[in-house]
Amino acid sequence: MPEPLKTGDDAAFLRIGDREVKLPILVGSEGETAVDISRLRSETGFITLDEGYVNTGSVTSAITFLDGEEGVLRYRGYRIDVLAANCDFIEVSYLLIYGELPNAAQNDAFRSAIRMHTMLHEDLKLFYNGFPRDAHPMAILSSVINAMSTFYQDSLNPHDPEQVEVSIHRLLAKLPTIAAYSYKKSIGQPLIYPQNNLEYCENFLRMMFAVPSEPFESDPDFVTALNLLLIVHADHEQNCSTSTVRMVGSSDANLFASISAGICALWGPLHGGANEAVVNMLERIIEDGLNVKKYVDMAKDKNNNFRLMGFGHRVYKNYDPRATIIKAACDKLLAKLQLQDPLFEVAQQLEKVATSDPYFVERKLYPNVDFYSGVIYRAIGIPVQMFTVLFAMGRLPGWIAHWKEMQDSSTKRICRPRQVYTGSPIRDFVPIAQRR
Numbered sequence: 001m002p003e004p005l006k007t008g009d010d011a012a013f014l015r016i017g018d019r020e021v022k023l024p025i026l027v028g029s030e031g032e033t034a035v036d037i038s039r040l041r042s043e044t045g046f047i048t049l050d051e052g053y054v055n056t057g058s059v060t061s062a063i064t065f066l067d068g069e070e071g072v073l074r075y076r077g078y079r080i081d082v083l084a085a086n087c088d089f090i091e092v093s094y095l096l097i098y099g100e101l102p103n104a105a106q107n108d109a110f111r112s113a114i115r116m117h118t119m120l121h122e123d124l125k126l127f128y129n130g131f132p133r134d135a136h137p138m139a140i141l142s143s144v145i146n147a148m149s150t151f152y153q154d155s156l157n158p159h160d161p162e163q164v165e166v167s168i169h170r171l172l173a174k175l176p177t178i179a180a181y182s183y184k185k186s187i188g189q190p191l192i193y194p195q196n197n198l199e200y201c202e203n204f205l206r207m208m209f210a211v212p213s214e215p216f217e218s219d220p221d222f223v224t225a226l227n228l229l230l231i232v233h234a235d236h237e238q239n240c241s242t243s244t245v246r247m248v249g250s251s252d253a254n255l256f257a258s259i260s261a262g263i264c265a266l267w268g269p270l271h272g273g274a275n276e277a278v279v280n281m282l283e284r285i286i287e288d289g290l291n292v293k294k295y296v297d298m299a300k301d302k303n304n305n306f307r308l309m310g311f312g313h314r315v316y317k318n319y320d321p322r323a324t325i326i327k328a329a330c331d332k333l334l335a336k337l338q339l340q341d342p343l344f345e346v347a348q349q350l351e352k353v354a355t356s357d358p359y360f361v362e363r364k365l366y367p368n369v370d371f372y373s374g375v376i377y378r379a380i381g382i383p384v385q386m387f388t389v390l391f392a393m394g395r396l397p398g399w400i401a402h403w404k405e406m407q408d409s410s411t412k413r414i415c416r417p418r419q420v421y422t423g424s425p426i427r428d429f430v431p432i433a434q435r436r
């Protein structure tokens with residue numbers, strides 16, 4: 001079990017005018033240190049300002065440890081590469097949500113509970129008729145997940161453990177069905193119902209690619225690759241979407257609403273949407289005559305807002321360990337399929353040029369999780385618009401784990417940052433007829 005948060009022997013001292021304030025130093029179980037400012041405003045009237053939360057710890061959490069300088073990532077103490085090599089996605093989901101790897105009985109019970117809920121309510125399916133056929137599947141996903149709170153009003157209470165439990169099972173079970181149906185709808189094919197004798201990833205691939213008139217069997221290499229991708233995406237501590245899930249859940253909003261908000265946050269190209277943006281960028285480079293250096297130069301040009309998508313990370317100042325795992329899996333899968341994807345070639349060239357360029361070296365910008373994942377998705381046959389949906393499928397257990405950790409915490413408070421106001425001072429009201 002992780003060691004609890006300790007108060008360090010040292011304290012930090014803050015001088016404000018002629019006052020000195022003593023601030024406790026807290027130490028996490030991996031030796032991470034934080035200055036505790038929770039009483040700063042009540043004692044001094046001052047707040048701290050940290051746009052983008054670059055230096056702000058919003059919570060203490062026992063779920064995921066990452067060391068951005070060393071490129072380390074562990075879920076509940078287990079190394080990500082070890083989990084990726086030995087577990088499937090459902091086992092890792094259990095680990096994240098409940099804190100321990102499941103024993104055989106727990107594993108069976110968890111899988112059966114999820115299987116019970118894989119189908120969509122037939123009325124929920126009607127929602128899909130209201131969306132334009134070319135709607136982005138992330139918009140559909142977040143809408144339909146939020147709509148689950150209208151269908152499952154029996155499980156909305158965040159303080160009732162049984163209701164939370166059934167919501168967890170429903171979400172894990174239905175998200176792949178919802179995702180696959182958004183794809184089927186976009187290409188005019190019928191919904192393929194889940195087949196519950198199949199494991200999670202196999203079932204999803206079948207719902208994506210089978211048609212009612214033909215037999216279907218998933219390629220076991222695709223199933224393995226998909227499990228690996230979902231595992232490496234499963235959690236990443238207080239990232240933008242997870243913080244959003246916590247923020248929304250902190251008001252005691254139900255789990256469906258909180259996850260739906262997380263999906264919206266993930267969609268942006270600076271976060272999960274980067275996997276789609278990477279492939280678009282690589283295709284653009286190929287169409288533009290494979291001039292890799294031109295794009296590296298554009299990314300360095302401060303007058304150009306182009307960035308190398310799939311490069312850089314708020315926390316990693318080293319190679320993202322997830323990118324290492326995904327790149328190796330890419331290599332293996334393409335070799336096995338005897339596929340030569342020009343996108344993989346150009347991605348490797350881009351990595352080589354960028355990582356030897358002083359601009360990227362000085363700023364410690366390396367490929368992140370999104371840089372190579374699209375190449376695997378493409379090899380599996382996943383369309384580009386669905387890439388971020390796959391990220392959401394992977395991140396779901398992480399979001400749930402954080403939401404649950406927050407709800408179970410005795411110190412939970414509504415998340416409500418403060419601000420420094422920079423607007424107009426008080427003004428006299430001017431009636432509309434006198435306004436210029």
Ligand code: CMC
Pocket residue numbers: 052239269270271272273274299300306307308309310311312313314315363365368369370
């Ligand atoms: N291409 C070119 N320059 C970059 C890049 C990039 N991809 N990323 C950062 N920089 C530069 C940035 O211009 C700044 O330079 P300077 O110090 O001269 O002003 C410096 O590096 C620091 O960047 P920042 O924007 O202050 O860093 P941040 O921590 O606020 O942003 C990031 C992190 C991931 C949003 C950013 O690196 C980025 O936009 N990357 C491209 C999008 C991307 O791949 N996102 C996926 C992130 S990993 C998966 C996930 O979280 O979902």
